Amino acid sequence: MNRRIVNYFEGLTVICVEGKKIERFLSYLYKLKIEILDVQYIDRHKVIIKVYHCDSDKVLNMKTTYDIKIIGYEGKVKLWLGLKKHVLLLVSIIIGYIFLLYLSNVIFEVEVIHSNAKIRNLIIDELNEKNISKWKFKKSYEGIEKIKKEILNKYKDRLEWIEIENVGTKYIVKVVERKIKEKEENYLYQDIVSTKSAIIMKVEAVEGEIVRRKNDYVKKGDVLISGRIMKGNEVSKIVKASGKIYGEVWYNIKVEHPLFYQSKVLTGEKKRVYQIQFLNFNIPLFDFSPYKEKVVENTNVISNPLIPFKIVKQLQKEAIVEDEIYTDGEALIKAEEQAVKKMEDSLDEEEYIISRRKLKYYIENQKLYLEMFFKVYESIGEAREIMEITE
Structure with missing residues (x-):
């Protein structure tokens, strides 16, 4: 083994010796079988030697007229003494790092963006059930995707996407x-009005008077088919307007896709294990043959939302990991497909995407973020009751 490596692990003590006939002192050390690893002569009466740390006490305890004192250490002894000297600093750094790790992995706020308070409350309740709330730990990308799918599946009739x-x-x-x-309102008299801003592409009136034509730009609430039938400048009669109106509508959709993705395929093997969880560290108890990869379902045994420590009972299912690594171009294609699907899922049978284009995309934290613009052929008409009737 390399001498320097041996010296490091053995540890060296650097000793200064002063006195007359210094060679006689060194000879005496050899007789005591104390190995001198290095000798540096300062002058005729002063020398600095290096010995193994385990031999330093023998040198210091020698009964002699020489002045002997330790002036330094090398190897693991120096490291250990340095750690002891700066133990408070090291403990502070470790505690600080653990605290920073805790802070960076804890959720401090959850904001749900939607104009409808009932929808906001519904989402907040669902997220709370799935441990996405204040003071809880952040989820992995796979965990977030799973939660999104579960919420959408549970409220498929109420939510388009999340x-x-x-x-x-x-x-x-x-x-x-x-x-x-x-449910179609059974108004006696009604207009057909626009549900959003659009350019009219098709108008089919069954009853009523068409007041906006193909290629007209309309805003939300504009009358498209009027229930007031005009004769000159006067209303000749009022009817229940009906028909279909389709327009070109515009949407911006934002999506993200990871550059690296892992999927887990279950093998069918499973077992129950108890585990201590502290911050992001998991310590299994009596699990002598751990699965290399697994899917787990946790049940809390001991936990407190204010303390990053808990004991859980896990149902572990063995899995095989399949890695998917995407280039920037491949991730862009996948993100575009995801945006198109999100748009298509919101359309009815007779509605479709007219055109689409990428507005911008960028890569950050191993994810590709994409914003796309869509032109959509969409139904834009709805009934609005005619309230003021004059006989």
Whole structure:
């Protein structure tokens, strides 16, 4: 083994010796079988020697007229003494690092963005059940994707899509409510008005007077088919207007896709294990043959939301990990497919995407973020009751 490596692990003591006939002192050390690893002569009466740390006490305890004193250490002894000297600093650094690790992995705020308070409360309740709330630990990308799918599946009739974005110590949740065709109101007299800003592409009137034509730009609430039938400048009669109006509508959709993704395929093997969890560290108890990869379901045995420590009972299912690594171009294609699917899922049978284009994309934290613009052929008409009737 390399001498320097041996010296490091053995540890060396650097000793200064002063006195007359210094060679006689060194000879005496050899007789005592004390190995001198290095000798540096300062002058005729002074020398600095290096010996193994285990021999330093023998040198210091020698009964002699020479002045002997330790002036330094090398190897593991120097390291250990340095650690002891700066133990408070080291403990502070370790505690600080653990605290910083805790802070960077804890959720301090969850914000749900939606104009409807009922939808916001619904999402907050669901996230709380899935441990996405204040003072809880952040989820992995796979965990977030799983939660999004579970929420959408549970409320498929109410929610169109949901996005959970991690910004620092905050989760920002964006939700789009599913368009539900309300039961047709049985108005006696009505207009057909626009539900949103659009350019009219097709008008089919069954009853009533068409007041906006193909290629007209309309805003939300504009009358498209009027229930007031005009004769000159006067209303000749009022009817229940009906028909179909389709327009070109515009949407911006934002999506994200990881550059590296792991999927887990279950093998069918499973077992129950108890585990201590502290911050991001997991310590299994009596698990002598751990699965290399697994999917787990946790049940808390001991926990407190204010303390980053708990004991859980886990149902572990063995899995095989399949890695998917995407180039920037491949991730861009996947993100575009995801945006198109999100748009298509919101459309009805006769509605479709007219055109689409990428507005911008960028890569950050091993994810590709994409914003796309869509032109959509979409139904834009709804009934609005005519309230003021003059006989």
